[in-house]
Amino acid sequence: MALLELEPRRVIIAVVAGVATLGSALLLAGISAWLIVRAWEMPPVLDLTVAVVAVRALGISRGLFRYFERLATHDAALRGMTSARSRLYERLAEGDPAASAGLRRGDLLSRTGSDVDALGDVVVRALVPIAVAVVLSLAAVITVGVIVPAAGVVLAVALLLAGVVAPWLSASAAARAEADGDAARTRFGEDAVTALDHAAELRVAGRLTSVTDRARAANLESVRATDRSAVPAAFADAAAPLAVGASVLGALLIGVTVFGSDAATMSPTTLGILVLLPLSAFEATAVLPAAAQTLTRARLAARRIVDLLDRADRPVPHGTASADGPGRLRADGLRSGWPGGACTRPVDLDAAPGSRVAIVGSSGSGKTTTVMTLAGLLAPAGGSVTLDGVDLAEIDQAALRRRVAFFAEDAHIFDTSILENLRVARGTVDEFEARAALASVGLGEWVDALPDGVDTVLASGARDISGGQRRRLLLARAILSPAEILLLDEPAEHLDAEDAAHLQRQLLDSGSGLVDPARTVVVVTHSLPAGTAADLVVRIEKNALPTP
Incomplete structure (x- = not known):
C-alpha cells in the first residue's frame, strides 16, 4: 500500500x-x-x-x-x-x-x-x-x-x-x-x-x-x-x-x-x-x-x-565532479561485464572531441556491454574509463548524462506521435528540427507522405513501422539529443546491406553533415563497411573470462 x-x-x-x-x-x-x-x-x-x-x-x-x-x-x-x-x-x-x-x-x-x-x-x-x-x-x-x-x-x-x-x-x-x-x-x-x-x-x-x-x-x-x-x-x-x-x-x-x-x-x-x-x-x-x-x-x-x-538503490559511487572539459573519452585496459558473468578482454580506446570511433565484434562478444560501460551505465570489471581525465564514477551523474548518451538497439518506440517520440531525447524539439533530423536519416519522404506529418500517432508503437524505419527513427532521436558524445548500438541494423553501409559511412565521417563535426560518435557494429573514415576502429573478441 x-x-x-x-x-x-x-x-x-x-x-x-x-x-x-x-x-x-x-x-x-x-x-x-x-x-x-x-x-x-x-x-x-x-x-x-x-x-x-x-x-x-x-x-x-x-x-x-x-x-x-x-x-x-x-x-x-x-x-x-x-x-x-x-x-x-x-x-x-x-x-x-x-x-x-x-x-x-x-x-x-x-x-x-x-x-x-x-x-x-x-x-x-x-x-x-x-x-x-x-x-x-x-x-x-x-x-x-x-x-x-x-x-x-x-x-x-x-x-x-x-x-x-x-x-x-x-x-x-x-x-x-x-x-x-x-x-x-x-x-x-x-x-x-x-x-x-x-x-x-x-x-x-x-x-x-x-x-x-x-x-x-x-x-x-x-x-x-x-x-x-x-x-x-x-x-x-x-x-x-x-x-x-x-x-x-x-x-x-x-x-x-x-x-x-x-x-x-x-x-x-x-x-x-x-x-x-x-x-x-x-x-x-x-x-x-x-x-x-x-x-x-x-x-x-x-x-x-x-x-x-x-x-536500483544498490550503492553506486556517485561523484560530484563537474564535466565541463573538452570531452575526451578514454578507456585503459577496460574489461566489461555483468556481475557474475563473463567479461571482455581488455580494451583501450581514446576518443578525442569530434572523433569517429567504430567498435566491431561478433554477436555475444561484449560490444554492447563495453559501450554501456563507456556510458557509465555499468561499472568497469577491470581497467578504467575517464572523461577529460576524470573517472566516470567521480563525475556527477546528471552532468555525465548530459555529456555522454547511450542509445540502445532495442530502445522503446512509444504509442504517441513521431514528434513526441523524438522529444524523448530533448523536450524542446520543434517540428522544423524534427523534420530536418528525419530527412537526414532517410525518413523525409515517408514523413511527408503521412497524413499528419510528424504529428502522426504511432498507435501501436514500433508495430506501426518497419524494422528499418524504427532504426532510422531511433537514430534521429540520437541526433537530436543534446549529448556531445553519442554511443550508438547497431544503428544500421535491420537495413538492407547497401543502406546500412551508406549510413555507417555517414556516421563515421565527420564531414558528412549527418552529425555535427564537433560531436564524438561511437558506433557499435557487427561488420564495418569498406571505405569508412573512422578515426579509430576497436575490435572486440569473444572471451569467457569470469568477471572479477
Missing part, C-alpha cells in the same frame, strides 16, 4: 459510497420483505404508501451510490498507480542503471506495467470491498440479532464462512497459481515480445519457430499452474452459496420456531424480514474471494517491484 501513496480522504470517500450502496440494498431487502408480507395481509393501501415510496427511493439511490463509489474508487486507484509509476521511473532513472538494464525487456515491461496495475486493483477490488463488507456484515448481524439473537449467531457464522473461509481458500488457490505460473508467464512475455518485435529477422535466421514454440510451452505451463489451483478455488466458490443457504434455512427454522411458540413476539412481517434480510447481507461478502485473489496477486507483484527498487 505504501507504493501507491494513497490519500486516506479519497479512500474513506470510496468506502462511504460503497457502504451507502450496499446499505441501500440491505434496507431495500428489509423493507421489501415487510411490504410483501404486509401486502399479503391486505391492509388499507395507505398503510403501504410510505414503504412503496421507500422501495423506489432505495432502488434509485442504490444505483446512484454505486456510480459515486465507482468514481471514487477508480479515482483513488488511478492516482495511486500514477504515483507508483512516477516514483518507480524516478528511482530507476536516478539509481543504479544496471537495475533496469540487467532485466530482459519482457520482465521490465511486466514490472512497470502489469505489476503496477495489480497494485491499483487492490483499491478497486480489495481494499474498498473488504471495508464495505465488514461494515455491512456487522450491521446485518446486529439487526438480525436484535430481532432474534439465535438467528444473529447463525448469520454471523455463515458470514464468517462466506467472508473469511471462502476468501482464504481462494487466496490459497491464487497464491499457488501465481507461485507456479509466475516464472512461466515471465518467460512467455519475453519470448512473445521477442517474436512480435523481431519476427522478420527471426524468420530469416530460421529461429522464429523455436521462439514461438518456447512461448507456447511457457504459456501451457502457466495454464497448467492455473489448473492445479482449481480444487481449492472450487471449494471457495462453493462456500459462499452454502453459507447463504445455511443462513436462510437457519433463520427460517429459528423464526418459525419462535413464531410457533410465541406469536405475540414474532409477527409475520418480522418473520419475512428475518428470512429475506440475510440474502442481501451476503451481497457484500460475494466479492471477498475475488478480493483475496487480488490481494495475493498484488503482494507478489509488490515483491517484484520492491526487488527492482532495491536493485
